[in-house]
Every structure is written in C-alpha cells, then in structure tokens.
Amino acid sequence: MDRKLGNCDGCKKEIKKKHLKKLNSGRFCDKCCSKKRLEHREYLKREILHIRKRSDILKEYEERKKREGLVPKIAGSKSRIKGKSKLFLYLTKLEKDFLWKKYIQMGMNPINIYERIKYDVNFLQELVSKLRDERKTDEEINKTFKEEFAKLIMENGQ
Numbered sequence: 001m002d003r004k005l006g007n008c009d010g011c012k013k014e015i016k017k018k019h020l021k022k023l024n025s026g027r028f029c030d031k032c033c034s035k036k037r038l039e040h041r042e043y044l045k046r047e048i049l050h051i052r053k054r055s056d057i058l059k060e061y062e063e064r065k066k067r068e069g070l071v072p073k074i075a076g077s078k079s080r081i082k083g084k085s086k087l088f089l090y091l092t093k094l095e096k097d098f099l100w101k102k103y104i105q106m107g108m109n110p111i112n113i114y115e116r117i118k119y120d121v122n123f124l125q126e127l128v129s130k131l132r133d134e135r136k137t138d139e140e141i142n143k144t145f146k147e148e149f150a151k152l153i154m155e156n157g158q
C-alpha cells in the first residue's frame with residue numbers, strides 16, 4: 001500500500017494524505033469536509049439558534065392542536081375557539097439570513113450574531129404571544145410582527 005495514500009473517514013475513498021483535512025472526528029477529503037461544514041451549520045442553527053425547520057414547527061403545531069383538542073373547552077373562552085388560527089408566525093430562513101448579513105456588515109463576530117439573532121427571535125415570539133393574550137386578530141398580529149421585523153432590520157442597518 002502506498003504510504004502517501006490515506007482513506008477519507010467519510011466516504012472511505014483513498015486519496016493522497018496531503019489532501020486529507022484533519023477535523024475533530026477524523027480525516028476527510030474536501031467533499032466530505034464541506035458536507036460536514038454544512039451539517040455543522042444546520043446543527044448550529046437548530047440547536048444554538050433554535051431555528052427549526054418549517055416541517056418540525058408544523059408537526060409541533062399539529063401535536064399541540066391535538067393536545068388542546070383533548071382539553072375541555074372553558075365557558076366564556078369563545079374568542080379562543082374562534083381563533084382557530086392558521087396564522088403561525090416565525091422568521092423564515094430568508095429573514096434570518098437577512099439579519100445575519102446585517103450583523104456581519106456591522107462587523108459583529110459570529111458568536112455574538114448567534115446570540116443576537118436568538119434574542120431577536122425570542123423578542124418576536126414574545127411579542128406575538130403578548131398580542132395573542134391581548135386577543136388581537138391574526139391580521140393585527142401579522143401586521144405588528146412585520147413592522148417590528150422591519151424596525152429590527154432598519155435599526156441594525158446603520
């Protein structure tokens with residue numbers, strides 16, 4: 001066996017050792033390295049930023065709806081029942097990327113940006129639940145949500 005060759009720990013392909021990159025979990029070829037980087041980004045987004053996939057969020061929503069269906073309806077909570085809302089607010093990937101770019105342009109470092117976006121997402125979520133508590137209509141909530149997001153973008157865009 002050629003001593004200059006080594007196997008990628010990802011795809012197991014045999015390539016020149018000098019082309020293998022050392023990562024925590026082993027040595028990898030370029031292709032596997034970039035795949036791992038992408039996976040790590042996804043991980044950060046999901047676990048650190050709590051940015052979840054739309055399908056996950058929808059699943060959770062369905063489960064909650066099912067659970068709430070089991071809870072007996074309390075008299076006088078009509079507006080809640082009426083609020084069988086289809087509205088489900090969250091920041092899209094695009095919106096988060098937008099924030100991300102803003103903060104990069106502001107010269108913030110990635111660690112701070114993670115924290116900052118987490119904070120922003122939290123802020124918007126709390127805002128929405130506050131408006132829900134105030135029994136605002138979906139339309140009103142949606143409008144406020146968008147306004148607040150726009151403000152966020154403008155504030156940071158200086």
Ligand SMILES: [Zn+2]
Pocket residue numbers: 008009010011012013028029030031032033
């Ligand atoms: Zn590989």
